[in-house]
Amino acid sequence: MTAVIFTLGVVVFLLGVAASIALHELGHMWPAKKFGVKVTQFFVGFGRTVWSFRRGETEYGLKAVPLGGYVKLVGMLPPEKGDPDHARTSNTGLFTQLARDARELEYETVTVEDQDRLFYRRPWWQKVIVMAGGPTVNLLIAVVLFSISFMGFGVAVPTTTVAQVSDCAITDAEAGRACTDQDPVTPAKLAGFEPGDEITSFNGEPITSWDQLSTSIRANGDQEAQIGFLRDGTESTVSVRTSVLARAALDDPGKVEDVGFLGVVPLQTVERQGPGFVIEETGRVIGLTARAVVNLPVRMVDVVQAAFGAERGQDTPISIVGASRVAGELVTTDQPTLAVAAQRLIMLLAGLNLFLWLFNLIPLLPLDGGHIAGALWEAIRRGWARLRGRPDPGYVDVAKMLPVAYAVGSLLIIMGVVLIFADIVNPVRLS
Missing domain, CATH: 2.30.42.10 (PDZ domain)
Structure with missing residues (x-):
């Protein structure tokens, strides 16, 4: 019976994670469509498509690897300056070629009718709203879950x-x-x-x-x-x-x-607590989560050591595999009542969403914070040019930061693999 309850806790947690990812991506897609940006895909997960359907110009679906999600906003990268056909034939280096290849892929399906619906053409403040929409939804989810926990179940x-x-x-x-x-x-x-x-x-x-x-x-x-x-x-x-x-x-x-x-x-x-307690406790947990995000690179050293035999602390970072195991233990440890088990899962999902909110705001591509930083830099450049009576410098070319995005993305993949390996061979245990 314990194994059944453990499995049920894991399933409920994973469904909560999937819902959080879907709502995060909806936080990007909804304002993008409102601002006229063409959105061609909305997927939860990565890799091979498991199931999908099309409504209008957007394909919605699930991918085989449930480790995230994405929304395809057409025209994220501006064309190269002086290149009306979006690509040149010259090659001046590896990084330049990486940016050029990304542009070519970006514009393979762009038609003449799409020109006014490209993301990079949006005003900077619309770009900020679209890219901040996903993390903001994670924050709202966390606040709602904390409210349910503290005001509904009690403390x-x-x-x-x-x-x-x-x-x-x-x-x-x-x-x-x-x-x-x-x-x-x-x-x-x-x-x-x-x-x-x-x-x-x-x-x-x-x-x-x-x-x-x-x-x-x-x-x-x-x-x-x-x-x-x-x-x-x-x-x-x-x-x-x-x-x-x-x-x-x-x-x-x-x-x-x-x-x-x-x-x-x-x-x-x-x-049961009131709204004031929810705000105060959310602020406290945000502080703890921010400290965890800042210390993440250092704590990864502990994870690597734990993966090769060292003792694994309960406060070390965990992957979705480790978090799922924790979810199972939360609903079985001490044989909690249904209400206590539900509250424990709610708190775990709330903490996860707070982490996703802060982590996605790191100002590095490919994270949302990197795109937000690019839009803000565009606003500063254009505003400064207007104050000095200079010509408009135009859009910020985020394609030039793709090498950084690839490096950060590779690092995140490596961290994910290490965390999953550690969570399998030496998992965090609550008891």
Whole structure:
């Protein structure tokens, strides 16, 4: 039965990924058609065509390799200057020939009637809207999914009621191991706290939330503290000397600091949140995702090492293969209820869409950000020429950046192969 649920989780996740890709491409296609650009293809996946149909001038379908998608916008590359037939016969180098070959392929099916519908002829702001449309859809998907998760299912909120009293004081790095005779007993255990106690005050200050209590404990160091608590309806106060322990910093989980420690685990209750929480939490996750995108090249070193036997960390980058495995584990680990399993998959898809949003905005071809950068540079060049009374410099020729696009594309393919290999031989495991 577990295998069936695991497989179902993987299938649901992959359908969500396919829907995200399709909506991303729709984010490009819809404004392109509104602006009059000719769109000939809309496909999810790459490689051999599995299924397709034609509606109007556009072919819609699925490809065999579900690792992305594309929309064919006619006229992405402008013709070479001074070349009305879009190609010259001279060859001045490899890079020039690459650009020339791309232009020839681009204009093989372009007719005279298509000249006013070519993408490169659109105003710069329309180009920005079209190319930013895909990533923007990914951001919207993430916000919608976060809203469903936080406002519909709710969030586990720690309370000031004690759920568990830790027996020994061990660092976060050692969390999960059994206590030994050499480990110090926690201050909470020595003070006689019990599950169900509701902490009401700390050094005379009323306590209304776990965050407030945690901050007060951490700031207390190894000093004496007067802690008020409610047990079976009776108010009591106990004197406790908190200890000092190395814990992860609240503002930066990657940083470790010595702070006060009591040794109680809070009882958590699930509470539905409002729009403000969705905005705040989305902003927090965007920050974490941006940091992950920036550190991606460095973290790939860890992935390569893991592929050849090193320990694989849970926070290392993963491919669609690894993400699918994680999806399966999310719906089987701890035997979650249907609601919890659904929420876990929703959060995984939301995180994926945030990553796709930020990653596609990197200003390098062939990513959407590279085309956006080209359109913005066109606006700057033309605006500066007008201010100086100079002739219009014309369209930005993105074909000249094709060598960069090929290099970046090759690098992405290599990264994808390495990630898939690592996810097969040494996958990320949640338990």
